[in-house]
Amino acid sequence: MDILYKIFIDPFMQMGGAPDLLIQVLWEGLVGGVLYALIALGFVLIFKASGVFNFAQGIMVVFAALTLVGLYEKGVPAFLALALTVGVMLLLAYSVERIVLKPLVNQPDIILFMATFGLTYFLIGLGELIFGGSPKQMIASQLYLPKGSIDIPMFGGSVMLQKIDIAAAIIASLMVAGLALFFQYTRIGRALRAVADSHKAALSVGISLEQIWVIVWFAAGIVALATGIMWGARSEVSFALQIIALKALPVLILGGFTSIPGAIVGGLIIGVGEKIGEFYWGPLLGNGIESWLAYMIALAFLLFRPQGLFGEKIIERI
Amino acid sequence: MLYREAGQYKTSYQSDQAIFPIRQDRIGLGIILFIAFVVIPVFGNDFLINAVMIPFLIFSLAAIGLNILTGYTGLLSLGTGAFMGVGAYACYKLTTMFPNVNILVWVICSGFFSAAVGVLFGLPSLRIKGFYLAVATLAAQFFLDWCFIRVPWLYNYNSSGAIQVPERRFLDMLISAPNGQPVVRYLIVLSIVVVMTWIASNIIHGRIGRMWMAVRDQDLAAELMGIRLLPTKLSAFAVSSFYCGVSGALLVFFWYGAAESDVFNVNQSFQILFMVIIGGLGSLVGSFFGAALIFILPIVLRYVPSMLGLPIQSATVEHLTFMIIGSMIIFFLIVEPHGLARLWQIAKQKLRVWPFPY
Numbered sequence: 001m002d003i004l005y006k007i008f009i010d011p012f013m014q015m016g017g018a019p020d021l022l023i024q025v026l027w028e029g030l031v032g033g034v035l036y037a038l039i040a041l042g043f044v045l046i047f048k049a050s051g052v053f054n055f056a057q058g059i060m061v062v063f064a065a066l067t068l069v070g071l072y073e074k075g076v077p078a079f080l081a082l083a084l085t086v087g088v089m090l091l092l093a094y095s096v097e098r099i100v101l102k103p104l105v106n107q108p109d110i111i112l113f114m115a116t117f118g119l120t121y122f123l124i125g126l127g128e129l130i131f132g133g134s135p136k137q138m139i140a141s142q143l144y145l146p147k148g149s150i151d152i153p154m155f156g157g158s159v160m161l162q163k164i165d166i167a168a169a170i171i172a173s174l175m176v177a178g179l180a181l182f183f184q185y186t187r188i189g190r191a192l193r194a195v196a197d198s199h200k201a202a203l204s205v206g207i208s209l210e211q212i213w214v215i216v217w218f219a220a221g222i223v224a225l226a227t228g229i230m231w232g233a234r235s236e237v238s239f240a241l242q243i244i245a246l247k248a249l250p251v252l253i254l255g256g257f258t259s260i261p262g263a264i265v266g267g268l269i270i271g272v273g274e275k276i277g278e279f280y281w282g283p284l285l286g287n288g289i290e291s292w293l294a295y296m297i298a299l300a301f302l303l304f305r306p307q308g309l310f311g312e313k314i315i316e317r318i
Numbered sequence: 319m320l321y322r323e324a325g326q327y328k329t330s331y332q333s334d335q336a337i338f339p340i341r342q343d344r345i346g347l348g349i350i351l352f353i354a355f356v357v358i359p360v361f362g363n364d365f366l367i368n369a370v371m372i373p374f375l376i377f378s379l380a381a382i383g384l385n386i387l388t389g390y391t392g393l394l395s396l397g398t399g400a401f402m403g404v405g406a407y408a409c410y411k412l413t414t415m416f417p418n419v420n421i422l423v424w425v426i427c428s429g430f431f432s433a434a435v436g437v438l439f440g441l442p443s444l445r446i447k448g449f450y451l452a453v454a455t456l457a458a459q460f461f462l463d464w465c466f467i468r469v470p471w472l473y474n475y476n477s478s479g480a481i482q483v484p485e486r487r488f489l490d491m492l493i494s495a496p497n498g499q500p501v502v503r504y505l506i507v508l509s510i511v512v513v514m515t516w517i518a519s520n521i522i523h524g525r526i527g528r529m530w531m532a533v534r535d536q537d538l539a540a541e542l543m544g545i546r547l548l549p550t551k552l553s554a555f556a557v558s559s560f561y562c563g564v565s566g567a568l569l570v571f572f573w574y575g576a577a578e579s580d581v582f583n584v585n586q587s588f589q590i591l592f593m594v595i596i597g598g599l600g601s602l603v604g605s606f607f608g609a610a611l612i613f614i615l616p617i618v619l620r621y622v623p624s625m626l627g628l629p630i631q632s633a634t635v636e637h638l639t640f641m642i643i644g645s646m647i648i649f650f651l652i653v654e655p656h657g658l659a660r661l662w663q664i665a666k667q668k669l670r671v672w673p674f675p676y
Contacts, residue, residue, distance in 0.1 A: 122644030
């Protein structure tokens, strides 16, 4: 009975007893969720447009942030460094298309997926070789990102909001809105969706795969850069970030691989679920359950709805 | 000229169905086994045996395990490291609970624990496939990783949180790492790997292997042919995890001597996946090639340049290894998706018709 009480009653008593704490935890979860969602967004972009499950998205986040900080440390002014990093991401998109994707057109998905594994390892090695493996400070104040926090009094306590988190949420929503509009209403957006359906069919109606892939990898690069800046400003820029990128996978599962809103909603659910679970139920299991809770939520969800919240249902015919 | 099958007629179904139908292949296999069992133990130094051969064999076994799942059944797994960990921890628990039973028995038994866990995490595979299943195996990876740290029972409430291999004997010889004789440990690992490879080869060429391959090539078609998908997929998970578990137990008991949960993290899983990709998906001999390449590459990078008078810092070696492995994966996927095993096959075919191209 005692264990049942601890699992089913006690956590809710705690929530009711200290609502300000609950809101604080919720907020932290939401912010974490936004950043997961941003990484997931990069995945979705590439998956939608090329059918490639891009495992390298996480390392692209690290690579972009490292390039930015590394250039600044070499004495380049902050905004010039930002512009140069965008250039580097364009170069990366172009070379990925040239070297990796073009020779693999129309291969099975799993082969393309494994190719992005290769890309991941290559980028880890390259990044460490050029910029060194030690963690770095993100140049947040030089990019005019806000610092400090706001305290909002609530329910007799107070909730602390970091300004950088608010900025992250705003930037993320702007980016998502922009991308959604781009996919829905422009010519290129339509071409992207055609490519996602079938490489062969898209080629045969005269869509340039090369152009589309460069565009979409570049867009994912920009998303990666934004994610890297935000995440770097919250903690620091290091290769440990790529483990966090693996967290984007359950987000994708929850949201569906092809849906931009799915990435956002999935990100928020995972972010909040993880924080609440860790804070209220974690002590029962000995803490640290954050590392697998997201996967378990996703796995449980998969069994009931394999295509995700907003994903397209795949109908198989013979 | 040496490698030509002229005059070798097959007069029975048995010889036609043989795995090595050509006499030279059988002789070659015999020579390889002779070198492995006799020449290396007699003439090899401790460095070769301890730092190269033992881990190479152990990783080959893990690669065979993953190859059964990914190469033969087409189910992508990112949880190999965790399944190896289950084997290692199970073996540790068993041998500390029952210290009088021979350690080799427990090494094999630990495979069954790993197989059970593998089946458990393979259960979703009927409902989900492809990338989704990869994420399910990743869930296994992170969950088990967490268990290895947070469940003190697994490491006998040690203050260090690591498993220390106790001293175990076999035929009055100390065989457990790190104090056992390298040659004895090598021979034990080699025997286990050879026997298990032989068993794997038999499974793959038999009915179960055919079923796995049918599921890999087209699961719907396989189902229509009357292959039940769930038992087939689960059997692949079980056999694969069994191999991974045994290799994990070998890794800790015959090579490291002690291990923390770190050894079995997600990077280990990736490492073994790379061995399978580079070696060749769906090929047993490829598993050995891949393990050799991925495992020996850093050693070569570390020692060869310094021998040539171009010392590279160890950090740089690590980065270069990452870059080379990454580019090699891409290169192989583009140029030869069946990996080194396919190159080996092509070489043999060329030799067969040499010196005439047809």
